[in-house]
Amino acid sequence: MTTVGIDLISFYTPQYFLDLKTLAEKRGVDFNKFYTGLGQEKMAIPPPDEDIVTMAASAARPILDQTDPSEIELLLFGTESGVDQSKAAAMFAHGLLKLPTRCRGFEVKEACYAGTAALQLAIPWALRNPGKKALILASDIARYDLNSPGEPTQGAGAIAMLVGVNPRIMAIEPESGLYASDVMDFWRPNYRDEAVVDGKYSMRVYIAALEEAWRQYHALSGRGLADMARFCYHLPFTKMAEKAHVRLAKTAGVANLSPEDMEHQMGESLHYNRITGNTYAASLYEGLCSLLDNCTKDLAGKRVALFSYGSGCMGEFFSGILQADYRKHLYSAAHKNLLDNRTELTYQQYEDVFQLGCPTDGGDHTFAQYRTGVYRMKGISQHKRLYEALT
Numbered sequence: 438m439t440t441v442g443i444d445l446i447s448f449y450t451p452q453y454f455l456d457l458k459t460l461a462e463k464r465g466v467d468f469n470k471f472y473t474g475l476g477q478e479k480m481a482i483p484p485p486d487e488d489i490v491t492m493a494a495s496a497a498r499p500i501l502d503q504t505d506p507s508e509i510e511l512l513l514f515g516t517e518s519g520v521d522q523s524k525a526a527a528m529f530a531h532g533l534l535k536l537p538t539r540c541r542g543f544e545v546k547e548a549c550y551a552g553t554a555a556l557q558l559a560i561p562w563a564l565r566n567p568g569k570k571a572l573i574l575a576s577d578i579a580r581y582d583l584n585s586p587g588e589p590t591q592g593a594g595a596i597a598m599l600v601g602v603n604p605r606i607m608a609i610e611p612e613s614g615l616y617a618s619d620v621m622d623f624w625r626p627n628y629r630d631e632a633v634v635d636g637k638y639s640m641r642v643y644i645a646a647l648e649e650a651w652r653q654y655h656a657l658s659g660r661g662l663a664d665m666a667r668f669c670y671h672l673p674f675t676k677m678a679e680k681a682h683v684r685l686a687k688t689a690g691v692a693n694l695s696p697e698d699m700e701h702q703m704g705e706s707l708h709y710n711r712i713t714g715n716t717y718a719a720s721l722y723e724g725l726c727s728l729l730d731n732c733t734k735d736l737a738g739k740r741v742a743l744f745s746y747g748s749g750c751m752g753e754f755f756s757g758i759l760q761a762d763y764r765k766h767l768y769s770a771a772h773k774n775l776l777d778n779r780t781e782l783t784y785q786q787y788e789d790v791f792q793l794g795c796p797t798d799g800g801d802h803t804f805a806q807y808r809t810g811v812y813r814m815k816g817i818s819q820h821k822r823l824y825e826a827l828t
């Protein structure tokens with residue numbers, strides 16, 4: 438039987454971070470509110486010469502290094518921090534990655550659900566084009582107002598996934614539970630750089646979406662919680678996923694989950710998010726990378742449950758089966774190297790970067806070079822973003 442799904446998956450996050458202890462001290466709150474209450478320890482901060490395009494291209498580079506670019510005929514870019522109202526971030530990435538002109542590329546938007554929207558669009562396409570691959574990019578910079586409740590849940594990062602038939606990492610199963618509803622829990626009007634959020638309400642809608650999506654998935658597939666080896670959730674902050682998992686278990690008839698059950702079922706998927714913060718469209722797949730990189734047990738042949746949530750709102754519960762030898766195709770060492778070698782910022786450096794903004798005067802601006810991935814934004818000229826490859 439032909440399977441379809443994630444053939445390769447790679448994660449990238451900026452090389453600077455702010456420790457939430459530093460933020461807590463500045464804001465006059467007990468750091469345990471962030472470390473324990475939200476389950477977050479650090480948030481990734483992109484330097485001024487890095488944006489969603491450079492992060493996504495840096496995530497994709499390892500995949501391109503072992504893929505024939507002429508196989509890639511679909512390029513989907515999921516983001517809610519788009520850099521242009523008209524031109525898709527996919528086209529900037531297409532240029533940086535030197536993909537062939539025979540390629541269909543566009544941007545996908547529905548808040549943090551955009552990465553899943555792109556993945557699910559690519560699956561029937563891949564079945565129809567079995568000799569070809571889709572490249573899915575999901576990249577975001579999570580920004581809230583300074584000194585707002587959302588501030589400690591900021592973050593940044595990108596995922597790149599190659600999608601095709603007979604995948605090496607994970608075959609995606611056909612059943613999906615879906616939940617779409619027109620709500621205002623979190624949004625970002627075009628004139629704002631920072632999201633507006635009704636935080637507590639957003640948490641309730643996330644849970645409502647999960648419960649309904651699960652019920653549908655269960656009815657369609659006949660599967661229960663015991664059929665899942667691990668669970669990965671959309672991760673605005675890790676405590677949200679823990680709350681969601683407890684609720685899911687109750688909905689599915691499991692009254693009491695022990696701390697050991699929780700750790701076993703989802704613990705490994707939380708490591709990366711805890712030290713990068715919310716990566717919006719990338720976050721579910723960052724969680725999947727965290728699980729695959731950190732799980733010492735071989736999960737080949739096992740099912741992983743995936744819950745994607747995007748404010749506004751859209752939820753989807755689906756699942757995938759890890760493939761034989763999937764561990765041979767992970768970028769675990771590169772992810773570890775990236776996360777272990779980041780530079781900590783002071784509070785003032787964080788605020789200076791936050792306040793910088795992008796020049797909007799149409800003049801010529803050259804950006805200083807900071808530590809980035811293999812791509813950077815070198816400047817802006819006549820309202821055009823100028824990118825460069827560093828290798």
Ligand code: HMG
Binds near residue numbers: 588635639643715
């Ligand atoms: P808040 O209201 O300032 O925090 O902001 P709080 O007072 O609710 O405290 C948070 C937790 O810390 C609580 O735990 C406190 O008890 C605990 P809980 O009761 O909920 O279990 N706490 C402490 N724990 C230990 N030691 C202490 C201490 N003090 C307090 N000393 C909020 C929290 C999440 C509302 C805020 O950060 C926010 O608005 N974040 C952004 C919105 C968000 O992330 N929503 C999640 C669901 S929506 C979603 O996932 C979509 C999204 O990713 C975007 C998209 O889709 O596009 C956001």
